[in-house]
Amino acid sequence: MLRVDTVAGLRAELDRRRADHGGVDPVSQVGFVPTMGYLHDGHESLMHAARADCPIVVASIFVNPLQFGAGEDLESYPTDLAGDSLRAERSGVDLLFVPSADEMYPVPVSTTVSVAGVSSRMEGAARPTHFAGVATVVAKLLNIVGPCRAYFGEKDFQQIAVVRTMVADLSVRAEIVARPTVREADGLARSSRNVYLSDRERAAAPVLYRALRQGALRIAAGETDAEVVRMLMARIIEDEPVARLDYAEVVDSTTLEPLPRCGPGSRLLVAARFGRARLLDNMGVSPASSPDGGV
Numbered sequence: 001m002l003r004v005d006t007v008a009g010l011r012a013e014l015d016r017r018r019a020d021h022g023g024v025d026p027v028s029q030v031g032f033v034p035t036m037g038y039l040h041d042g043h044e045s046l047m048h049a050a051r052a053d054c055p056i057v058v059a060s061i062f063v064n065p066l067q068f069g070a071g072e073d074l075e076s077y078p079t080d081l082a083g084d085s086l087r088a089e090r091s092g093v094d095l096l097f098v099p100s101a102d103e104m105y106p107v108p109v110s111t112t113v114s115v116a117g118v119s120s121r122m123e124g125a126a127r128p129t130h131f132a133g134v135a136t137v138v139a140k141l142l143n144i145v146g147p148c149r150a151y152f153g154e155k156d157f158q159q160i161a162v163v164r165t166m167v168a169d170l171s172v173r174a175e176i177v178a179r180p181t182v183r184e185a186d187g188l189a190r191s192s193r194n195v196y197l198s199d200r201e202r203a204a205a206p207v208l209y210r211a212l213r214q215g216a217l218r219i220a221a222g223e224t225d226a227e228v229v230r231m232l233m234a235r236i237i238e239d240e241p242v243a244r245l246d247y248a249e250v251v252d253s254t255t256l257e258p259l260p261r262c263g264p265g266s267r268l269l270v271a272a273r274f275g276r277a278r279l280l281d282n283m284g285v286s287p288a289s290s291p292d293g294g295v
């Protein structure tokens, strides 16, 4: 695995490797996994998927200042470049792109990308500048890497909708691949921010998964009133004294619009604070009797 920290360096290396793989379909030959580092099994599952699909695998580690709001955890976001390099290498990454903020952004930043509609609710309401930061950095990274298949985790479900919309609207030559959420044994979604949890908060955090599972089971059992499911999930989370509920929603899985009626195509999304950690999770509803994402 080669580590590269400049845009020019990555492009030169990719040009050379693409030429070596001449004749391969130009979109699918590079698999790309953008991350903010402090890698865990969730990130590694994306790298493994890229490795299985594509002859060239690129991952990036960049803690993107544009997607953090004032007072958020930009300064304290966990980092471990040595550990990340080992994980990326063992997951089959060929090129690890680790740019500095100066390499990525001019000062001041004049051009940003914002995606209306899907950005506005849930995470967009809680963090008003977040998705413009995400859309801007993903647009830049996809332009830097060039035609690729880019892999994203369903753990950040609304982010995938924002990225898909941006890619379609700006005609970016990338195929967006969504992969399932990787969880701990007790259902807690893996997240770099889980490191912020105290023992007590860590013990409480699987309540998000339990709430989603109960909501999905209720829909699978025939409940069609979305408000009933929202209230069920909210009550389960609010009953946990350590958790501070942010939202519990039932939305259309493509538009992310709230639904009055729910069914197998619905997506359940929740967010809550546990001390200084703000955790998200979500779950689909399968037509059969059990919700997806089960442990």
Ligand code: AMP
Pocket: 034, 035, 036, 037, 041, 042, 043, 045, 046, 151, 152, 153, 154, 155, 156, 179, 180, 181, 182, 183, 189, 190, 191, 192
């Ligand atoms: P992050 O480093 O948190 O920005 O995440 C980088 C990518 O990894 C995003 O596409 C995330 O959705 C994905 N990801 C994070 N946690 C998980 C997880 N538990 N399972 C699957 N994908 C994940």
